[in-house]
Amino acid sequence: MFYEPHKKNHGLARNPFNSLIIPRPIGWISSIDKDGLFNLAPYSFFNAVSYQPPTVMFSAGVGSASDGMKDSLRNIEASGEFVCNLATWETREQMNQTSAAVPPRTDEIDLAGLTAIASKLVKVPRIAEAPVHLECRYIKSVDIPSWKEAGKYVMVLGEVIGVHIRDELITADGLIDVASMRPIGRLGYNDYTCVDGDTIFGMDRPT
Numbered sequence: 001m002f003y004e005p006h007k008k009n010h011g012l013a014r015n016p017f018n019s020l021i022i023p024r025p026i027g028w029i030s031s032i033d034k035d036g037l038f039n040l041a042p043y044s045f046f047n048a049v050s051y052q053p054p055t056v057m058f059s060a061g062v063g064s065a066s067d068g069m070k071d072s073l074r075n076i077e078a079s080g081e082f083v084c085n086l087a088t089w090e091t092r093e094q095m096n097q098t099s100a101a102v103p104p105r106t107d108e109i110d111l112a113g114l115t116a117i118a119s120k121l122v123k124v125p126r127i128a129e130a131p132v133h134l135e136c137r138y139i140k141s142v143d144i145p146s147w148k149e150a151g152k153y154v155m156v157l158g159e160v161i162g163v164h165i166r167d168e169l170i171t172a173d174g175l176i177d178v179a180s181m182r183p184i185g186r187l188g189y190n191d192y193t194c195v196d197g198d199t200i201f202g203m204d205r206p207t
């Protein structure tokens, strides 16, 4: 089959786009508002975009607040900081819970029964239950061209200025034990996948 997204002529039960770019890592983004109130939400339009400096992006759609912004975007643009917490098999339920649309001034960490701990370089706390945290300094927002205002996305770029890795996840050889970390990724619809010992395979690069 072939379809052109702007014509919406895929003829399928649901838009297939999110089922084709998979799995997507999940940036479980913590931020604070102007009064220091904590916010946490998952974003799967999320990825690393460069090494030096290590840089990440996530993309926020239209929020339900009167300014049309999701809380994460509003907070990060105001405070200049955020943390990406790694979502894993163990925290999958809490991750999902923090995607609920709640009023801007709701403390989502309390709601999901998670533990906020201090970061080293940014004021935004990180989630103790996550094994990896990327402390980020906001670089800029990029408006993604949109067919209509209601479908607008804004991409946030951040420089990773501090990285926490749970010590038990570092092997004697100095590698990351991803099989034990069990990160989860987003597929299409409400489906997810999990990286574990059965799903990892290696390949040498051609010389």
Ligand SMILES: Cc1cc2nc3c(=O)[nH]c(=O)nc-3n(C[C@H](O)[C@H](O)[C@H](O)COP(=O)(O)O)c2cc1C
Pocket: 026, 039, 040, 041, 042, 043, 044, 045, 046, 059, 060, 061, 062, 063, 069, 070, 071, 072, 073, 095, 096, 098, 099, 100, 101, 102, 186
């Ligand atoms: C796994 C997962 C991935 C998500 N990815 C995105 C995303 O990439 N962009 C987005 O705007 N919303 C995404 N959402 C929905 C947001 O998490 C949800 O709108 C949340 O309430 C936003 O919170 P905030 O207003 O506190 O930032 C996702 C939800 C889930 C469960």
